[in-house]
Structures are given as C-alpha cells and as structure tokens.
Amino acid sequence: MPKVxxxxDLSPLAKQIFEARGIEVDQIVGLTKDELIAKIGEYDGLAIRSATKVTKDVIAAATNLKVVGRxxxxxxNVDIPTATGAGIVVMNTPFGNSITTAEHAIAMMFAIARxxxxxxxxTRLGKWEKNRFMGVELTSKTLGIIGCGNIGSIVAERALGLRMKVVAFDPYLSPERAVDxxxxKVELDELFRRADFITLHTPLTDGTRGVVNxxxxxxxxxxxxxxxxxxxGLVxxxxxxxxxxxxxxxxxALDVFEVEPAKQNDLFAFENVILTPHLGASTNxxxxxxxxQVAEQMADYLLDGAVTNALNMASVSAEDAPRLRPYMKLAAQLGGFAGQLTETGIKKVVIEYEGDAAQLNVRPLTxxxxxxxxRPLMDSVNMVNAPTVAKExxxxxxxxxxxxxxxYHTLMRVTVTTEKQTRDIAGTxxxxGDARIVQIKGISIEAQVTDNMIFVVNEDLPGFIGNLGTILGSAGLNIATFNLGREAAGKEAIALVAIDGAVPQDVLGQIRSLPHVRQVKHLKF
Structure with a gap:
C-alpha cells in the first residue's frame, strides 16, 4: 500500500481522499528540515503547500519517494531538477486558485480607488473625514493587464463587467483570443501610456523581472x-x-513583495499604498x-501510473518510455529553442515527424x-496542460x-508562425541517441544544444567571426563549440555558439552593435 x-496545512478533504483510495496517509504539519529528512524515507508521496522546502538534502533522504504534489x-520551494534526476514526479494544481487570485486583484483595485x-x-479613530477621501470611479477607466493568461483573463472578464476598458499585453495572446x-491587445509601451490602472498577472521570469520600473x-x-x-520582483x-x-x-495595492515575508519595507510608510501578506490564493x-486536486492527482499516479499536471514528466506509458526518452529531449530542445526566439503572439505551430520518428506515439512529443x-512566459505550463493552454x-x-x-533516418521539425513571421527548426x-539541431530557418547547421548558447543572425560578410570571438574573449567567455550556417554567400547567416557560462547583457549589446548583425539571443536550456 502506498504511503503519503x-x-x-491542507484541507481535511485531502486526507479523506487518500484514505478512500486505500492509501495510507500521515498529516504532520510543522516539521523542521531535519525532522522531515528523518521521516521522508518512509513515504511514496509528499503533499505540500509553500511551507515545506523540498531541497536536495530532503530528496537525497527520500529513498522511496515517487511523487511530490504541490x-x-x-x-x-521544490528543487525540480534534483527531483527529476531522482525520478520523482513533481505535480502542481495550476488552476485551483485562479478565480480567488483574480478576485483579490479586483478587490485591491476597488480598495485603492476608493x-x-x-x-x-x-473612521475608527472618530475623525469622520468625509471630505478627505475623494476616490475615483472604475467605470470608463482603462485597465491595463500585463499577462492575460488564466488569471489575467478572469480579471479582464470581471473588469469588463464593471464597464472598464481593458487593454492587455501578452506576447502569447493571439488577436483571436483577445477578441473572444x-x-x-497592445504593446507594452502603449499599455503604459493609456492605462489608468495597471494590474500584473504574469510569472516572474528573466524576461518579466522588473517589467514595471x-x-x-x-x-x-x-x-x-x-x-x-x-x-x-515584477515591480x-x-x-x-x-x-x-x-x-x-x-x-x-500590493499582495507580493521582492522579499517575503515582508516584515520591513519602505513602501509601508505611504498612506496611499495598500498591502496584504500574499493573500491571493487565501479563500476557503x-x-x-x-x-x-492534489490528492486526486497523487492517488491516480501512485495507484494507476496516470500523470496529471506534472512539471517534469509527460504523459507516457511504461511501454513507450524507453523508446521515447531521447526523442523527448529533442522535442524539448526544439520547442525551447523556438520559444526563446519568439517575441510576438503565436498563431500556428506545425510539428513534423519524419522517418523513425513518424512511427512513434507522438502525442507526448508534441x-x-x-x-x-x-514556458518562457508561462511558468505554470507543463507537458500535460500545454495542449489545453495552446487551444485556449x-x-x-x-x-x-x-x-x-x-x-536523416529520423527527423523532427517545429515550424512556428507568429503575427510577424514564420520560423522553423529541425533536429535529429x-x-x-544524442540530439542535434540540423536546420534553422531553412539554413543547414549542425549543433549540439548546451546549457548556454548565443544565437546570432547576420549578413554573411567578412570579419564577423573575428569580431564576435574578440568580444567573447574580452569578456572572459570561453567558447565550447562554434557552429555556422548560411543561406548563400553574402546572404543571411546563422551562428550558434555554445558558451561555458551565462552571458551578461552588456556582452549581448556589444554583439548587437556589430555591423550587419540582425538578431542576437542568449538561449538557456
């Protein structure tokens, strides 16, 4: 019998669901790290919220652990790479508190407006300062939403019900979805220029950190x-x-802070700032x-092997897993490559399977x-809900x-059409079993994907390679591999450079300033 x-502090219903499914369960809240390490080896599953930290040390002691459910x-609070290496599935419940968080944002907007x-x-001090608190109406005001995904779209729906005008910035929001x-849909600068109220509903990523500055x-x-x-960190x-x-x-009106718990903060001194202690998901x-949701998902996995809302595993049967494993890596590299190069709303994705790849169960690969x-702009997406997110x-x-x-005996090609262009990337x-990129934008190039890479599109003219090498060398960045391809002599060329370490923004800026360079991206895998 599995043991969880x-x-x-989860609702008692979670324990009831586990027990009803025949799973032995202990609920012990408030364990110290050492206490958790001492006990975790007994369990097949660990159900948590945000208090429990599933660190490398905890995972190392979790000799029987098969699933962590958030x-x-x-x-x-979960070391996902370490959990993945240990074969532990990490699940979350990305949609369970969306309405609650959206409603909190609307409530905060009302509260600060009035x-x-x-x-x-x-009033509690007996002042009766009726003339002091002159608020503003929400009706007819323009609300700017940064991030119009699951939560942001609910906020938009509520705001429209209040007769507000809503403009939204989200690179992944299609024009058709915006109409629905x-x-x-506007660019970020236009949102800043037009909005009377601005609300944020985007994950914290390298691209969104400090977006309001x-x-x-x-x-x-x-x-x-x-x-x-x-x-x-968004603000x-x-x-x-x-x-x-x-x-x-x-x-x-802030529910989240750069440092939490926020016991001290310069913003506390302002009377026109409303502060709450990260209450977005705090409703019964x-x-x-x-x-x-987390109890049902974990029970399904422990008893039947079914995977739902996993952050580090696709829905793959036991029979298909060994054969699909190298293809899953290639699929992630192709998708990640295209995603990091995409800067406008995606309209269409075509995934082609050729040769041996065409004989596989391609659904988990897709x-x-x-x-x-x-993933670059949506931290809650995973291999299970990605098709649904795309459809929405x-x-x-x-x-x-x-x-x-x-x-090639086997080939996968991903073609992404955005509002501005179509780009394809292929691999084999x-x-x-080693994965290789073999074509980008129709240009042949052979490259192995590494942790840090620089992607450069330029005109094929003399001097570029030397200038690029000089910039990287001066910055102390070691080149692991240097891969080149071109459309034709003097036409568009591509450089894909593997670097031993992260690439500072100022270095990328120097590369962009080189003559005839059209695009530069730091890719991380």
Whole structure:
C-alpha cells in the first residue's frame, strides 16, 4: 500500500481522499528540515503547500519517494531538477486558485480607488473625514493587464463587467483570443501610456523581472494606479517608491513583495499604498480546490501510473518510455529553442515527424514541444496542460507524419508562425541517441544544444567571426563549440555558439552593435 505524508496545512478533504483510495496517509504539519529528512524515507508521496522546502538534502533522504504534489501553482520551494534526476514526479494544481487570485486583484483595485482601508482606519479613530477621501470611479477607466493568461483573463472578464476598458499585453495572446475575451491587445509601451490602472498577472521570469520600473513609470499617465497580486520582483520597489513620492503614481495595492515575508519595507510608510501578506490564493474555496486536486492527482499516479499536471514528466506509458526518452529531449530542445526566439503572439505551430520518428506515439512529443515553446512566459505550463493552454489561446497546432526518410533516418521539425513571421527548426538523433539541431530557418547547421548558447543572425560578410570571438574573449567567455550556417554567400547567416557560462547583457549589446548583425539571443536550456 502506498504511503503519503501531508507536511503542510491542507484541507481535511485531502486526507479523506487518500484514505478512500486505500492509501495510507500521515498529516504532520510543522516539521523542521531535519525532522522531515528523518521521516521522508518512509513515504511514496509528499503533499505540500509553500511551507515545506523540498531541497536536495530532503530528496537525497527520500529513498522511496515517487511523487511530490504541490497544492497550488508556485513550486519555488521544490528543487525540480534534483527531483527529476531522482525520478520523482513533481505535480502542481495550476488552476485551483485562479478565480480567488483574480478576485483579490479586483478587490485591491476597488480598495485603492476608493481608499477604503485608509477611510476605515480614520473612521475608527472618530475623525469622520468625509471630505478627505475623494476616490475615483472604475467605470470608463482603462485597465491595463500585463499577462492575460488564466488569471489575467478572469480579471479582464470581471473588469469588463464593471464597464472598464481593458487593454492587455501578452506576447502569447493571439488577436483571436483577445477578441473572444473582449480586450484590446497592445504593446507594452502603449499599455503604459493609456492605462489608468495597471494590474500584473504574469510569472516572474528573466524576461518579466522588473517589467514595471523607472522607465515604465516615465511612460505612464500621471495619477496611475498599480496593482500586483502576481509575483514580487515584477515591480521594482525602489522605483515605485520614487513614483509615489513624485505623484506619478496615485496609489498602489500590493499582495507580493521582492522579499517575503515582508516584515520591513519602505513602501509601508505611504498612506496611499495598500498591502496584504500574499493573500491571493487565501479563500476557503481555493484551499479546498487545490487540496482535493492534489490528492486526486497523487492517488491516480501512485495507484494507476496516470500523470496529471506534472512539471517534469509527460504523459507516457511504461511501454513507450524507453523508446521515447531521447526523442523527448529533442522535442524539448526544439520547442525551447523556438520559444526563446519568439517575441510576438503565436498563431500556428506545425510539428513534423519524419522517418523513425513518424512511427512513434507522438502525442507526448508534441506536448513536450508545446511545453518548452510556451514556458518562457508561462511558468505554470507543463507537458500535460500545454495542449489545453495552446487551444485556449487559439494557437493552431498540427502534427504531420511523413513516411519518407530524407537525409536523416529520423527527423523532427517545429515550424512556428507568429503575427510577424514564420520560423522553423529541425533536429535529429544520432545512433547513440544524442540530439542535434540540423536546420534553422531553412539554413543547414549542425549543433549540439548546451546549457548556454548565443544565437546570432547576420549578413554573411567578412570579419564577423573575428569580431564576435574578440568580444567573447574580452569578456572572459570561453567558447565550447562554434557552429555556422548560411543561406548563400553574402546572404543571411546563422551562428550558434555554445558558451561555458551565462552571458551578461552588456556582452549581448556589444554583439548587437556589430555591423550587419540582425538578431542576437542568449538561449538557456
């Protein structure tokens, strides 16, 4: 009989579900790290929220652990790479608290618009300052939503019901999906310029960190309101402080902070700032939803091997797993490569399977491509829900199998059509199972994917390679491999350079400034 430990405060329904399915369960809340390490070896499953930290040391001691289930979205408290290496499936419940978080953002918007917490405190002191608290109406105001995915779309729906105008910035929001939602899709600078209220609903990634900063505030209307119930770090707090002091920002409502728990913060001193302690998912309904979902998902996996909402595993049968494993790696590399190069909304994805690949069960491969393609801006996407996410965003996904065998015995090709361009990338497997990129944008190039790579598109003219090598050498960046391809002499060329380490932004800027360079990207895998 499988045995599960619930180490955080979950709804009692979670324990009831495990027991009803015949799974032995212990609920022990408040374990120290050492206590958890001492006990975890007894269990096949670990159900958590955010308090339990599943670190390398915990995983090393978890000799029988098969699955970690996070009741909620964020898995910052789980070392997913280490869990993956140990063969432990990590699941979450990405949709269980979406409505609750969206409603909290709407509530915060109302509260800051009408200064409700401040008026409440004043009234309790017997001041009756009726003329002091002159709020603003939401009706006819423009709400700018940064990130119009699952939560952001719910916020948009509620705001439209309040007769607000809604503009949204989301690179993955298709024009068709925007029409369905009733929002106007705009670029980020235009959102900053037009919005009376700005609310954030995007994950914290390298691309979104500090998205609301001093430069952004300079583009906004005077008297704008800022609401952040997504992730601390999206808003640069020192820049928000300066914008509040100058009057550029009329008020802010924050549920998340750069450092949590936020026991001290310069923003605490402002009367026109509303602060809550990361309450976005804190309703009875949400807590029940995520607890029930995580218990059901974990029980399904432990008893039947079914995988739902896994962050590090596709839905693959036991029979297919050994054969699919190298193809899954190739699919993730192709999708990740295309996703990191995509900067505008995706309209269509075509995944082609040729030769040996065409004989496989390609559904998990397609899911792996989509997961890696969408992940750069959507931290809750996984190989299970990626097809659903793509469908919700009106991304047309096609699988094409070719019986023919071309230059390679097996080939996968991913073609992504965005609002501005179509780009394709193809890869193969060598006899030893090693994955290789063999074509980008129709240009032949052979490259092995590494942790850090620089992708450069340039005109094929003399001097480029030397200049690029000089910049990297001067920055102390060692080149592991250097792969080149070109359309024709003097035409478009591609360089794919593997680097031993991360590439600083100033180095990328120097490369962009080279003559005849059209595009530069730092790719991380």
């Amino acid at each position: 430990l619930i180490s955080d 009741a909620g979205i964020g898995v910052d 200064e409700i917490p401040m008026a409440d405190a004043s 939602l009733g929002v106007e 001093a430069a952004a505030f300079a583009k906004m209307k005077d008297g704008v309101f800022i609401i952040n119930c997504a992730r601390g 640069v707090e020192k820049d928000l402080k300066a914008a509040l002091e100058s009057g550029k920002v009329a008020g802010a 309904e949400a807590q029940v939803n995520v607890a029930v 899911a792996a491509v989509l997961e890696a393609l969408l 965003r009106n991304i047309e996904v096609s699988e094409v199998k070719h019986d023919r065998e071309g230059d 497997l060598f006899a030893n």
